Amino acid sequence: MANVVKPAVLVAASTSSRAAALFGHLPQADVFHSPDADTLLRETRLRPPDVLVLYTDLPSSVALSEVLGILKSREDLANTRFLAVGSQGLGALLSAGADALMSDSTAPEALAFLISTLLGRVRQQRELAERNLGLLKKLDAWEHEERVRDQLVHMLVHDLKNPIAAVMGLLEIVEEDERLPQDMKELVHLSREETQHLLHLSVNMLDVRKIQAGKMNLDFELMFSPMYTEVIDLARGDVGAGLRERRLTIDVAPNLSPARADPGILRRIFANLLSNAMKHTTKDGKIEIKVLKVAEDVQFTIRDNGEGIPADDIPNLFAAFEQSRLTLHGRFDTGMGLAFCKLAIEGHGGRIWVESVRGKGSTFTFILPLARDEEDDDDFAELVS
CATH class of the missing domain: 3.30.565.10 (Histidine kinase-like ATPase, C-terminal domain)
Incomplete structure (x- = not known):
């Protein structure tokens, strides 16, 4: 049985006790801790988290709003949800792109509940992305089939139209030959009719494809x-x-x-x-x-x-x-x-x-x-x- 990879929750705070307080309330996730902004930037590259809990007391050489802006701009974190926690500076983090705000006095149980909600949204987003990817693959396959079908139709018309017309011309010459017995003339006449029908079929196929593709002016x-x-x-x-x-x-x-x-x-x-x-x-x-x-x-x-x-x-x-x-x-x-x-x-x-x-x-x-x-x-x- 394949191992199920748990979602990752990264707690960026000055002390590890913040992460430890959440550990027991999030059994469905792996909870990690980053002690400062530099470590945070490195660890998110090693394993992009599903939810990043960013405390406003995180030690950083630059404003945390700038750190969050850097994280939000990374493609590998496109599905990550960002939760800012603290007693001050939350407005700047909200402007920088935080998905939710909480006070640092919030009980761990309530904080874990919000993180679980964000994890559910991440899961839904990834499922939608996978579904869209599957639809895009089906669309590519359909477009490929359409191109192959168009090529086949063009081959039928352009490569067969001239030979069919030549056959029709030859049959007309044979039908008009006075030396041909009447019963044979009837067979040749029938052959001409069916050849004409074949030509109509091929041309109609091409024209229907053109109209459906919007290529017939x-x-x-x-x-x-x-x-x-x-x-x-x-x-x-x-x-x-x-x-x-x-x-x-x-x-x-x-x-x-x-x-x-x-x-x-x-x-x-x-x-x-x-x-x-x-x-x-x-x-x-x-x-x-x-x-x-x-x-x-x-x-x-x-x-x-x-x-x-x-x-x-x-x-x-x-x-x-x-x-x-x-x-x-x-x-x-x-x-x-x-x-x-x-x-x-x-x-x-x-x-x-x-x-x-x-x-x-x-x-x-x-x-x-x-x-x-x-x-x-x-x-x-x-x-x-």
């Missing part, structure tokens, strides 16, 4: 009705050929008041929501996109008539690595696409939600706030000039 522009139509058309191309097998309708209200948005990020949001709708609908399934003004927001809805989402899955649907357990195509997904949408929309000052009925489809809705006139006069003047 949004390039806001004033956006009007024709720009929403253009962004949606670009997003359709990003989703892939499978979208052509769905019945897609787009309804953008004319003359919408402008909203501030990043067109590139908005394109990614639509691509992810369209991809999600396509994943949960069959061939010839219906997907509707509507853009209109609601109160002080521009509202975007993407509705499908697919399988719907179980109610138990909806609360966590926008969390990374979460997805609906039901999918018509059995395709694995990290859930990063919807997580990206939520973070990106919130970065615009908007919000997103979903409504779904099992077997009747889902409706994803998000809103972006309209631009405020006082912020956008200069942008509008530049746009129309």
Whole structure:
């Protein structure tokens, strides 16, 4: 069994009887005596005390307030509590940093009780310091894991994006070759779709990490009705050929008041929501996109008539690595696409939600706030000039 080190109480007084009087009342501590200031300074370096009892009659070549100031400035005594005892000069010691004052006529039992209280505070402070140290170590470990995760995500995107794009290009060339039998063309087409999906997964992982780390800067522009139509058309191309097998309708209200948005990020949001709708609908399934003004927001809805989402899955649907357990195509997904949408929309000052009925489809809705006139006069003047 390991030896338990008792706390140390150092009594600095002109006579050892001061320490002897306390010895029997502090069985939980080791009580020592220092006869003068010079000895006190040496002994505190050999064993820093938990409580230092400083009597005002201690022989010293300098003022005891200066001695206490020296002791208080030492890092190795940061946890020490200082108790000044005497009949005069206590005010100067209090100003120098004494934690408590007592009269030298105080009974040893009462003095020992106060010292025990100070020892308890020292113990609590050390426990808190150890707990904080443990938390700091955990924080360092977490930050290290985050850095490793970030490096892995960057590797996935930057090192794999170009090869994936090259594979997609080669598959497109092969698919367009007239000599290829029809059944092989269908396989190549499927390979292109899955390769496109893989590219979306990797890019979404990177973007979610960037937004969470506050490293993605949004390039806001004033956006009007024709720009929403253009962004949606670009997003359709990003989703892939499978979208052509769905019945897609787009309804953008004319003359919408402008909203501030990043067109590139908005394109990614639509691509992810369209991809999600396509994943949960069959061939010839219906997907509707509507853009209109609601109160002080521009509202975007993407509705499908697919399988719907179980109610138990909806609360966590926008969390990374979460997805609906039901999918018509059995395709694995990290859930990063919807997580990206939520973070990106919130970065615009908007919000997103979903409504779904099992077997009747889902409706994803998000809103972006309209631009405020006082912020956008200069942008509008530049746009129309």
